Amino acid sequence: MISIENLTKRFGDRIAVAGIDLEIKDSEIFGLLGPNGAGKTTTVRILTLLSQKNSGTVKIAGFDIEKNSEKIKDIIGVVPQHMSLDQDLTGRENLILQARLHHLKDKEVMRRRIDEILDFVELADRADDKSRKYSGGMKRRLMIGMALLHKPKVLFLDEPTVGLDPQVRRKMWDLIRRMNEDGMTVLLTTHYIEEADQLCSRVAIMNKGRLVATDTPQRLKEKVGRVVVEHMEAEGMTSKFFDNRDLAAGYAAGLDTNAVIREANLEDVFIELTGRRVND
Ligand SMILES: Nc1ncnc2c1ncn2[C@@H]1O[C@H](COP(=O)(O)OP(=O)(O)OP(=O)(O)O)[C@@H](O)[C@H]1O
Ligand SMILES: [Mg+2]
Incomplete structure (x- = not known):
């Protein structure tokens, strides 16, 4: 569905995207x-035609993003990292504005589509309140609704749950899963380990403009070792990785300090691959 080859983006002499290759099914x-x-964000902005690449090729549903930009606009929906609502308008008015941008002219078709969207993102009962009065989660759901109006095949979500509390975040995951079950391909960015682990079918770990690993969360964790033993040493906390609990327990039993045995997570994978934490 998305095919990226050797994508590069520079800002002055800073390289933001340093030649990435990626196939998303x-x-x-x-x-x-x-x-x-x-x-x-730089990668997503290029894929959604908001920013120009320096080099490389990107195809979405077989269409080159530069040669077929009009076609691409029909296929994709975008929810940017920062608020893109007019907060002086109601939820419904924001959707009407978006419908006009997509040249949805027939008033009856537009009204029905907007009602459908309001139901889907669970905002029907607040549709006629100014969006300024919405909670953070409601504003995000409205932005998703706006991106879905024209029935895109691929949805880009840049940090869809940033700043939301854990319960609201889980509701957002459910919404994303429902869209996906309806057949939509979703590309999202996140710096939440749990979000990548629980929501995504595959994950690319990005650091300093490069993709350092791409796989299912399960296989990424298996590569470092599924079980971790953490214990104190003279130089501080150390982690050792094992393929199973028995091996980990055997190692922990031989230590003369207390140890914690736990399942590996994507944070461990990130540290192993980059030497740093995702959220410093
Ligand atoms: N318009 C711009 N002008 C100059 N440099 C930029 C611009 N946009 C991004 N950058 C630089 O490109 C690099 C990548 O930024 P980007 O916003 O893509 O990161 P990100 O992974 O989305 O980070 P975050 O998690 O903070 O959203 C950074 O070094 C940033 O300073
Ligand atoms: Mg970003």
Whole structure:
């Protein structure tokens, strides 16, 4: 569905995206996981025609993003990292504005589509309140609704749950899963380990403009070792990785300090691959 070859983007002499290759399949929920400044937003902005690349090729549903930009606009929906609502308008008015941008002219078709969207993002009962009065989660759901109006095949979500509390975040995951079950391919960026782990079918770990690993969360964790033993040593906390609990327990039993045995997570994978944490 999305095919990226050797994509590069520079800002002056700073390289934001340093030659990435990536294939995203139809109907995946694909996550770009990485710390601040990794190049996630820059990548998404290029894929969604908001920014121009320096080199490389990008195809979405077989169409080159530069040669077929009009076609690409029909296929994709975008929810940017920062608020893109007019907060002086109601939820419904924001949707009407968006419908006009997509040349949805027939008033009756537009009204029905907007009602459908309001139901889907669970905002029907607040549709006629000014969006300024919405909670953070409601504003995000409205932005998703706006991106869905023209029935895109691929949805780009840049940090869809940043700043939301854990319960609201889980509701957002459910919404993303429902869209995906309806056949939509989703590419999202996140710096939340759990979000990448639980929501995404595959994850690319991004650091300093490069993709350092791409796989299912399960296989990424298996590569470092599924079980971790953490214990104190003279130089501080150390982690050792094992393929199973028995091996980990055997190692922990031989230590003369207390140890914690736990399942490996994507944070461990990130540290192993980059030497730093995702959220410093
Ligand atoms: N318009 C710009 N002008 C100059 N430099 C930029 C611009 N946009 C991004 N950058 C730089 O490109 C790099 C990647 O930034 P980007 O916003 O893509 O990171 P990110 O992974 O989305 O980070 P975050 O998690 O903070 O959103 C950073 O070093 C950033 O300073
Ligand atoms: Mg970003």
